[in-house]
Amino acid sequence: MSDLPEFRISVDQNPYLPDGGRDMHAIVSVEARAPGGGGAGAGAAAARAPGGGGAGAGAAAAEVIVIDTSGSMSFGGKMAAAKRAAATAVDVLRDGVHFAVVAGANRPRMVFPQGERLVRADARTRQSAVRAVRRLDAAGGTAIGSWLRLADRLLAGHDGAVRHAILLTDGKNQHESAAELDAVLRRCAGRFVCDARGVGTDWEVAELRKIASALLGGFLDVPDPADLEADFRAMARTAMGKRVADVALRVWTPQAAELRFVKQMVPAVEDLTGRRVASGERTGDYPVGAWGSEAREYHLCVRVPAGAIGQRMRAAWVKLVAPGGAVLASGNVLAEWTDDEARSTRINRRVAHHTGQSELAEAVREGLEAR
Template identity: 45%
Template sequence: MTGDAQVVQVEVFHNEYLPEGGTVVDAVVTVTMGEGAARAAAGTRASAAEIIMIDCSGSMEGNNIRAARNAAGVAIDTIRDGVQFAIIGGSHHAWPVYPGNGDAPLAVASERTRQEAKAAVRGLRTSGGTSFSTWLDLTLSRFAASTAELKHAILLTDGENTEAAQEFQSALDRCVGRFSCDSRGVGRGWLARDLLLIAEQLHGSADGIKDPSDLADDFRQMMQAAMGKSMADVALRLWTPAGSRVRFVKQVFPDIVDLTDRRTDVSARVGEYPVGAWGAETRDYHVSVEVTPEPVGQEILAARVSLVHRDDVLAQGRLRVVWTDDLAYSTRVIPQVAQVDGQAELAAVIQEGLAARTAGDLEKATAQLGRAVRLAHESGNVDKANLLARVVDVIDAPSGTVRLRRRTEHADVDVDAEIASVESRKTSQVRRS
């Protein structure tokens, strides 16, 4: 794409100098689709379909189901005319709320259908348990009847998924590549691990909403973001030279998603990694390639990264490297790469600490969460520091000295730990310097 009205950019940040015998090239690849490009794509906007899954299990009774009804109504109002949509209720089984006939096609958004859908949502009642696989399978079957190019869902729950892990994973496997899904936990009974699995495998986001009254704004923002997508089936295409190996490809902003195992080979040296639907936005990717070492002074193209929409190359960036025996060059720190490495380490340490705490290994939990406090302090990550302070008492942040809070010392400590677990996966956009 060319011209200011159609700007798509791929920027590559990496140390182009490898030490003698060096083989690993790490780069942060920043991909930006500008407002002009999104508007241009919107001129031929991909058709869209939306499904909202609402937890109607017994634990939702009271404030949570009232907030869910209200939030769903706000989201329905945000769906633009012409978009296909449906509402699904879920407990230990799933059922169509609107359109109410399970064999009916998705509704088409209009003033009339939005009002009908909101009326159906107001009639939701609660009972039963929680089985995500049934919700996902019904959503998949409803999407299968649609020819829409952009298929997006929202899943809301307040409880723990009680089905077998394999049953849940099998449902996720059936849904991968078929639609994207944002997941939200409301209140205090949900578990982050399930929402993280949905978000990571279905190209979505996961978050916790402690106060049900905040749910409506969150649903509005999710639906606005979905309505802002204009291009489906976008992928990162990675070319590497003969003899090289792609170590990994990970999205690191706005959420951490490992794309490595989602590669589809285009040829022996070219692979594509699906990155979902796009609108006007920026995403960062960490790309790591292992190359065959060359003599000092030799320069090669280690990789070529393209953003592609089907067969259309929207933008491209190159990773060139040269071998040097000058230590000053080969040890240069690239701020963008260092920042991504630090975020990934912090996220992993928080996850390990919370997992140890849940397992009852308090010594390991204290050590890992103390390390997380130190990393958050060193990087100036105030948000993560505040989240960690809900789980540990910070005695000395620079050294990572903490005391693990007892569960009885803080009424919200369990849900705060889960929210921290979700929030630890969120990252900040890389610095431009």
Template identity: 60%
Template structure:
């Protein structure tokens, strides 16, 4: 067994509600430290690299060449002993290396063979991403005990299968591996890749210039190699009379986990968090409780970080924390907004404003687009979020950030629009 990182839970909230108040908000910060590094001490792991080889990858052929170089670097970045494979994706999925399953352990020989096989790739055919993920899932089948990570690269829309076919594959793959998605160029759909990365607890990003792929693939593979614990879950218990409104990841990206709940006992449900290395993530939890009288105190939620046991083994509890509520008539106490909760709420509103504004712009509703993107500018200004502000400046001219007074730019590069859409769900701890 590899040495495990140490997990801790910190709960950020204002527990006070006015008499009759019902809604309790908390931000649960989960941190893991001291994850093992270096071969020999790390968890067993499996990696599948999926490269789009549809015809469009050869227009221009710098895309395919950069994708091959990036996949070769990813193969080089794998730790010795990590089981891996490379898949080529077009109308269907095929094995690049090994020529047929199962996964093979990384060593000097297999890495060299995989890189040679990659160098022979050619681009032809269409795009059916569900079939690519289905093959990856079959390859991961024998490795469900360890870390399971895939990288998926595409340059186009999922044109050669129906949305229903893709949804069915995502339903099948959920919880079975983590997948980071990358779109190269600007002819792919952000919403489509976001749907895949959300279902599979991964990240999504744009690599506008193929030259950026090598560094990006290396960073993703290094991050995957740094994971030490697979399949961590956030277990949330609430009182019988309470209702859990939502569970959302709010750092390092916005992700609604509410619909991913798996019942885990009386009044408790598990929310999947994927694999962990040394890192921290924040979750916004909202619980509705029956209104209480002044002076009454209640545990509104009991939070546990767990490694669910397999094959009849007991669950392992890694850390715990409480969400509390107390009713008071002290106005100063119940009107105080907790900074952590305020930031989480603000970031959710910011993401919504950007996505709704971009959609309105696409639909030709300039008034709505101006109003929503203006609100986004205002929220970004209030939060001191300079990264988002600079992305917004490429889509709107800002007259007054404090009031959100903006004008839509007449001509916007597609890459800037896509980068803003993706950036809307990336978060960080702001200074304000």
């Protein structure tokens, strides 16, 4: 039996367009279940087993934990909380996962192991890593791009594995330019997933959100350092539950059609439109990162040539593909023109919900950045 999750795609839409109508909206829901029919929580449940869980059942994985050790971390209990959180994340790693811990300041440095490399997790290496983490202290400045470059180098030799990084900072990227950070993000995009956390109240929301967005991860405000430990435990468990890396949402559209946008709506709103990579005639791939047992939802809008009343067509063909092009699941977005006003004006509830959610997310983002 394959260790890959069992994927399923379902499409919610009103397929009817009025005379002259061109824009077709659809919600594409993707559910991944653990092999054997476990639900979307099965992978996370397995990851809660002792030693990280899922040993022997999990995919090859590589993890880098990056902790801000700049001078400002010495205030408000942030450094002590960060060390506890990092130690907790290390303890969650299952046997066989390759990992490292990095301290970030003006320059990154290896906390564990020594030298730029990853080591396999087992009882001995986890204990050694925790001891090294406990010796950390806070000094220096913040140059996040250099931290990510080191994470990229560490993860580079693990193609095919689920590559993930956790990044914690409490401040602004003051020791390198925005252009330098942007160049690093362009370099790292698609090479690993990074979840970012801002602890305290002085970090730059737009900056951290940009990092998480570019690297297909999540970001979270953790104003109280006491909450870091539980958050790191949850992030590490989620990472340990991933079973397939480098998945893409592949969308085909017919001749003369235009894919206006592709947005992830669940678990977080993220515009994927600009990340399209051509993969064939009228076909593009949108990277969606690593998957375990989980569910995600995407909002597509396709502009098609206007058809005659009664004409039906496939407006888009959506597939989820693994590295190498194996199709994990597929679904169709349909369009049919009608002169029945009741049909063409019917609003699909899921499309309406996610349209409102996208608008709300934009308002929240603007509010956070104005903080």
